Amino acid sequence: MAVVTKPRHSKLTRHEERVALLFIIIPIIGFLIFTLASFSYGFYQSFTDFNPVRETTTWVWFENYTDLLSDANFRDAVGNTIILMAAMPIGISLGLLLAVYLKNLAKGSLLLSLFYYLPAITSAVAVNIIWRYIFNAEYGFINQFFGLNIDWIGIDYWFIKIALWIKGVWSAVGVTMILYLAGLNNIPQEYYEASSLDGAGKFQQLLHITIPLLNPTTFYLVVTAIIGGLQSFAEAQIFANGQKGARTIVWYIWNKGIYQGKYGLASAASFLLAAVIIIVTIIQLRRSKMLNV
Amino acid sequence: MGKKIIFALMTTAIFALAGCASSTTISGSDTNSEGTTSIEFFGWGSAEEQENFQTLVNSFMDENPNIQVIYNATSSDSYMTTLKNRGSSLPDVFYMPDYEFMQWADSGKLYDMSNDVTQDELDSVWSLSTDMYRYDRSTSTLGTGPLFALPKDLGPYLLVYNKTLLQQIIASKSLSLELPSPTVPMTWDAFRDYLKALKTPEVFGIGSYEMMHAVYSNNADYWDETITTQTITNPNFIQAFQFIADLHLVDGVMPSPSQQNSMNAYQRFLNSGSLFAWMGAWDMKAFWNTVAFDFDVIPTPVGPAAGAKSTSWVGSVGYAVANNSAKKAAAMALAKYLAFNEESATLNYQLGQAMPNVISIAEGPWLDQDGLSDRSLMPANKQLFIDTVKQTTLIGGKNRARYYLYDNTAIDDLEDSLEPLFAGTQTAQQFLTAYASSFQNDLDENRSYLN
Numbered sequence: 001m002a003v004v005t006k007p008r009h010s011k012l013t014r015h016e017e018r019v020a021l022l023f024i025i026i027p028i029i030g031f032l033i034f035t036l037a038s039f040s041y042g043f044y045q046s047f048t049d050f051n052p053v054r055e056t057t058t059w060v061w062f063e064n065y066t067d068l069l070s071d072a073n074f075r076d077a078v079g080n081t082i083i084l085m086a087a088m089p090i091g092i093s094l095g096l097l098l099a100v101y102l103k104n105l106a107k108g109s110l111l112l113s114l115f116y117y118l119p120a121i122t123s124a125v126a127v128n129i130i131w132r133y134i135f136n137a138e139y140g141f142i143n144q145f146f147g148l149n150i151d152w153i154g155i156d157y158w159f160i161k162i163a164l165w166i167k168g169v170w171s172a173v174g175v176t177m178i179l180y181l182a183g184l185n186n187i188p189q190e191y192y193e194a195s196s197l198d199g200a201g202k203f204q205q206l207l208h209i210t211i212p213l214l215n216p217t218t219f220y221l222v223v224t225a226i227i228g229g230l231q232s233f234a235e236a237q238i239f240a241n242g243q244k245g246a247r248t249i250v251w252y253i254w255n256k257g258i259y260q261g262k263y264g265l266a267s268a269a270s271f272l273l274a275a276v277i278i279i280v281t282i283i284q285l286r287r288s289k290m291l292n293v
Numbered sequence: 294m295g296k297k298i299i300f301a302l303m304t305t306a307i308f309a310l311a312g313c314a315s316s317t318t319i320s321g322s323d324t325n326s327e328g329t330t331s332i333e334f335f336g337w338g339s340a341e342e343q344e345n346f347q348t349l350v351n352s353f354m355d356e357n358p359n360i361q362v363i364y365n366a367t368s369s370d371s372y373m374t375t376l377k378n379r380g381s382s383l384p385d386v387f388y389m390p391d392y393e394f395m396q397w398a399d400s401g402k403l404y405d406m407s408n409d410v411t412q413d414e415l416d417s418v419w420s421l422s423t424d425m426y427r428y429d430r431s432t433s434t435l436g437t438g439p440l441f442a443l444p445k446d447l448g449p450y451l452l453v454y455n456k457t458l459l460q461q462i463i464a465s466k467s468l469s470l471e472l473p474s475p476t477v478p479m480t481w482d483a484f485r486d487y488l489k490a491l492k493t494p495e496v497f498g499i500g501s502y503e504m505m506h507a508v509y510s511n512n513a514d515y516w517d518e519t520i521t522t523q524t525i526t527n528p529n530f531i532q533a534f535q536f537i538a539d540l541h542l543v544d545g546v547m548p549s550p551s552q553q554n555s556m557n558a559y560q561r562f563l564n565s566g567s568l569f570a571w572m573g574a575w576d577m578k579a580f581w582n583t584v585a586f587d588f589d590v591i592p593t594p595v596g597p598a599a600g601a602k603s604t605s606w607v608g609s610v611g612y613a614v615a616n617n618s619a620k621k622a623a624a625m626a627l628a629k630y631l632a633f634n635e636e637s638a639t640l641n642y643q644l645g646q647a648m649p650n651v652i653s654i655a656e657g658p659w660l661d662q663d664g665l666s667d668r669s670l671m672p673a674n675k676q677l678f679i680d681t682v683k684q685t686t687l688i689g690g691k692n693r694a695r696y697y698l699y700d701n702t703a704i705d706d707l708e709d710s711l712e713p714l715f716a717g718t719q720t721a722q723q724f725l726t727a728y729a730s731s732f733q734n735d736l737d738e739n740r741s742y743l744n
Contacts (some may be wrong), residue, residue, distance in 0.1 A: 051742075052377040054400045136555050154551025155712045241554055244712065258374050260702065 046267035053261070064268035074269065077252040080161075080236075080245065085229035087165035087172075092221050094169060095176025100210065102177070103184045113181065117174040128238035131167045153240055160245040164235055176221055183217035184210070219288050223281060230277055249273050330623040331361045335384035337372040341578055345644045349637055353630045360623045383615035385624040389442045391425060391609045392695035395435060398428035399699065399743070403441040404614040409625045410440060414633050418650045419682050422447040425692060426611045433743040435697065442611025443632035446647035448573040449607045449681035449690050450503065452593055453672065457586035458565050462491050475674040478510075478592035478603035478687060481536050488546035491568055498546030499569040500558025504708070505694055506571075507533040509604035511596030515694050515704070515732075521740055523733045525707075525725050529598040534714060535721035536596065542717045550715045573608060574678060578645030581668040589672045592688050604689040605681050645669065648678045655679060699742045703735035 009017070046064055048057045068074045098116060102109040119127065134141045135152035143150060152163040191209050200208070211218075233250040240246030242255075249269065257266025336346060343366045350364045365384070367375055373393060376383070381402075389397060397403055415423050422444035429438030454473065463470050468490055473479060479487065488498030508514065513529035516522060524530060540547040548561070562570035563584055572580065572590065580588055595603040612628040614621060631637055638651040643664045649655040656679060657663075662670050681690040695701045710728060713719040719727070 052380075053396050053402065055380060132555075137551055138555060151549070151551045153555060154549070155716055243554060244709075260705070261374075261377055 042267045043271060045263055046271050048264050050263045051261075052263060060264065064264045065272070067265060068268055068272065073247075074249075074252055076244065077247050077249045081230060081232065081248045083161055084164055084168065084232060084235070084246075084248065085226065087168045088222075088225045088229060090165070091169045091172030092176050092218065092225065095173045095221075096180050096211075096214070096218075098173060098177045099180035099184055100206065102181060113178065116177050119171050120174040120178070124234045125238055127167075127171060128234050131163075132239050132241075135163045135167075153243060153246075155243065155245070157245050160240060160243055164239065164246060167235070167239065172225065179217050179221060180214060183214045187213045219284070223284050226280055226284075227277055230273060230280075329359055329361050330620050331363060332385040332618075332620050332623045332627065334362050334364045334627060335376070335387040336364070336366045337369040337388060338366055342366075342575075342646065345578075345641075345646050348644070349631060349640060350627075352636065352640065353627055356630070357623075357626060360626060362627060381617060383617065385618040385620050386612055386614055386627050388445065389426075389611040389613035391611070391692060392698075392701060394426060394442065394611065394696065395428065395699050396742075397613070398426075398441045399430060399433065401430070402616050404616045404618065404621060404624075405439040405441060406443065406614060406625060406628070407440045410443070410629065414629065417633060417652060418444060419447050419652060419655075421607065421682055421690065422609055422650060425609055425696070433699075442613040443628050444650050445610040445612050445631065446574065446641070446650060447607060447609050447682055448575060448648065449605050449678050450506075450571050450573050451590040451605055451677060451681065452506075452569055453562070453572040453580075453588050453590050454569045455562065455565060455567075455586050456589055458496065459491065459568055462493060462496065462568070466491075466493075473591045475589065475591055475677065476687070478595045481594050481596050484594040485540065485544055485546070488540070488568070489544050492544075492546050496565070497548055497561065497567040498544075499540065500548065500561040500567040501553050501570075502537045502540055502547060503571055503606070504534070504537065505606045505691075506593045506604070507537050507596065509606065509689075509691050510593050510601060511536075512598040512601040515707075516697070516736060520697050521736060523729055523736055525732055526729050529596070529601075531721045531725050532598065533596060534725060538714050538717070538721060541715060550712065572672075574648040575646065577669075577672075580671070581645055587671060590674050590677050592677060602689050603687060604691055606693040607681060607690040608693055639664070643669075648675075648682075698739050700739045703732060703739055706735055707732055 045057075047059060047061060049060050049063070050057045102113055102116075105112070132153065133139075137143060137149075137151045137154060140152070142148065142152070150159055152159050154160065187210065191213075192205055195205055195209060231250055232248045233254065236242065236246045236248045236251035237254070242251070247255075250273070253266045253269045253273070256262045256269065334350065336343075338346065343364075346366070347364055350362045354360065354362055372388065373390070376387060383402065389403070423440065424436050426442035426444065427436055427438050427440050428434070431438075456472065459472065462468075470487065470490060473487070492498055508530055511529045511533040513527055513533055514524055515530075516524055537547075541549055548556075548558075548567075556564075556566070558567065558570050559576075561567045563579075565584075565586065572588075592603045593605045595601050612631055614624040614628055618624050632650055635651055635654055638649040638654040639658060641647045642649045642654070642659050649659050660675055660679070677688065680688040684690060694704050698704065707728070710731070711724070714721055714724040
């Protein structure tokens, strides 16, 4: 029977390892304190009713979780978050079409790419404030230009969501386009030439060459879009000023934790959200393996 | 090479830790080598308010050269969160808003200053403002027991109108209306008629209507005397809510909830988009400097219920001292200076910061407009602020609803649920009857914190 022995490092290698460890020790300490410890404390707090003023903590088992599930506001926030993510496929599809169009454009593609990418590099707060003006019922550009009288950011359940979909697509299309453009540049031109000789049209090329070969990019975009959508906050707070129809899960967490000081409930909501994000990501990773992405 | 790097990193770490240790030692001492006590004073406010307070603090330090005050302020939105997150490391002196007072007084984190204040000092300021900061922890009763804060200000929230715009509309429409009475409250019906007559396509009558003003001025309240049983299904309460809803739904003199969301009542008033709004004394400086129109205040309209009296809510912020402060004497000196000092009270009103706390200053120089000129003479009806605090037969003032609660969820949730009423899909009767059990649950939860 062969005996496996651990390779013995030289003195120099051990020295280098120790020095290397010193270099990474600060980020590791940062991770332990600001990520792992905070995460663990938050998880613990989700089972307590911590009172920040009294600084008292009582163990309440799953009470925060059951309170959450019976809270209509939380259920509404979950519903809003999911509905608001419905614009995601539109943003991704438009980004893809735009990338294909720009790839085939002889002149001005760089300038147009920069133009379309602008939303991605603009502050989320500024974007939300500007769109808030655009959708304002009294003096907003959309109502004025189209002669409408729609209360976009009002109490109507659907108008506010339509407004957020439009804004969401506008915000997402730039990043999507840039990533797809990078992906398109990696597809060998020979595939298109060969398919042309076989009589394939532009649409067939898009369907059978471009889209399948862009699967890794699409996978990345879908995963990040779902995670980003589940973590959406600025739209609810800045664009919609906390209107009910736009309140998301993270807005609910902020409101309970920061505004109302109910840290236990907010922590429970955070962990439910984290669990959902982890599960969704695992499912997507498995699907990606199945699809060989 | 490796040893040198390790040595350099360790040396840096040791110096860094030593630096932390020495700075802690200095901040932890009561007085420094020069005999000066350093205290931290934490508040909130706009840049203007911070500037005003730095002036007051400088004035205090001039009079008390042995005390150094480090004044810090944040925005009002993040103030309470910052304070809560400081845990036990509280500033020596800090703002305590009335709507958070009960929770903090109950926690034991506020210093009982009953023995540091003389009766003469208490008598020199409005009793409403000092009684507000008393709390009996053994019975969880407000308004009695030890004193846990001194009043920074006492602010009746009054109905203000744009005098210039009002006169313009009256002239342009050739109406036979007069300016509203500064002393006699209008009835709700008279107020509605007044706004309807003045309404124009560009200008709303009022930007929003304060719920507590309507409820209090119709002889109603949110709960019984023990704050344990809801009274929102009381007919007077229902009538008050319907009155507000009708201002938009029936008369069209108030913006819809969505319009209010897109532009709040305060901003709409500043933009001359409404004739009436609500103001506290703390708004004076902004009104002097931000707008060009003339303005004045009038009593809150009174409802039709038996025994109803024009009543506005009166807000306040106190100066609290941390119970674990090592520098209570210096902290109390600052709190007392800011609350009782006549010079401070004078400076406060001249800066447009607040109605004077000190009665003799409020009823003397402030009413006489001493040291004020041009726009700072407004509002002319300063007597109304005093009447609201002192309570007359026609005019009253009362703490806002949140003051009475340990946990504000009951009011937050109620205000958050009003859409069906203001959208007109439910009457006040239908809405409040349906909502009563939720409100009662919130009240029960509020009570559970005190058991």
